Amino acid sequence: MVNRPPEFCPYCGEALSPVDPPTTHYCAACDDAVFYNPIPTTRLAVLDGESILLVKVDSPDADLWGTPGGMVEAGENPDEAGARELKEETTLTVNPDDLVLFDVRSFAKFGTTHKTVLAYAVDVTDVRGTPKADNEVAAARFWSASELARVEDRLLTSWPTAYKDVGWWVENARAALE
Ligand SMILES: [Zn+2]
Numbered sequence: 212m213v214n215r216p217p218e219f220c221p222y223c224g225e226a227l228s229p230v231d232p233p234t235t236h237y238c239a240a241c242d243d244a245v246f247y248n249p250i251p252t253t254r255l256a257v258l259d260g261e262s263i264l265l266v267k268v269d270s271p272d273a274d275l276w277g278t279p280g281g282m283v284e285a286g287e288n289p290d291e292a293g294a295r296e297l298k299e300e301t302t303l304t305v306n307p308d309d310l311v312l313f314d315v316r317s318f319a320k321f322g323t324t325h326k327t328v329l330a331y332a333v334d335v336t337d338v339r340g341t342p343k344a345d346n347e348v349a350a351a352r353f354w355s356a357s358e359l360a361r362v363e364d365r366l367l368t369s370w371p372t373a374y375k376d377v378g379w380w381v382e383n384a385r386a387a388l389e
Contacts, residue, residue: 246340256332256380257303257333257334265352281347
């Protein structure tokens with residue numbers, strides 16, 4: 212699978228013909244189809260009261276934060292991917308069985324990278340450890356919507372409108388846990 216519209220066959224390198232773009236393309240040399248599909252991704256809303264755990268993207272030009280998460284790997288269930296990404300990014304551990312699915316949607320990041328996001332809620336009481344930025348992120352801490360509104364930092368600009376609103380995350384994740 213590729214994560215931008217394919218022009219060349221990923222197996223033999225020949226130019227592809229569009230069959231049903233943007234999803235289906237054809238390689239004459241391989242006599243086979245090449246598909247361009249959304250990437251399955253998980254996001255975790257770890258709630259502590261009215262605050263939510265956010266991780267800071269390792270970017271030099273902006274103070275951008277997002278909920279922890281990442282791409283589902285081959286052979287992995289989405290909830291297991293969420294637990295793994297949480298540990299990789301923040302050192303926190305959670306049992307995948309304690310994650311409650313509350314939102315699923317597809318969107319195109321920067322218009323080209325299509326993602327299907329499964330968003331899970333979990334209360335901080337079901338999570339073990341203290342958030343600490345690990346290899347993949349620059350910082351990890353809890354924020355309330357009002358705290359984040361008082362600083363220049365913001366949520367990822369490549370996200371759909373709802374996802375750029377801390378209040379949306381807290382409200383919907385909390386509703387799923389009650
Ligand atoms: Zn080919």
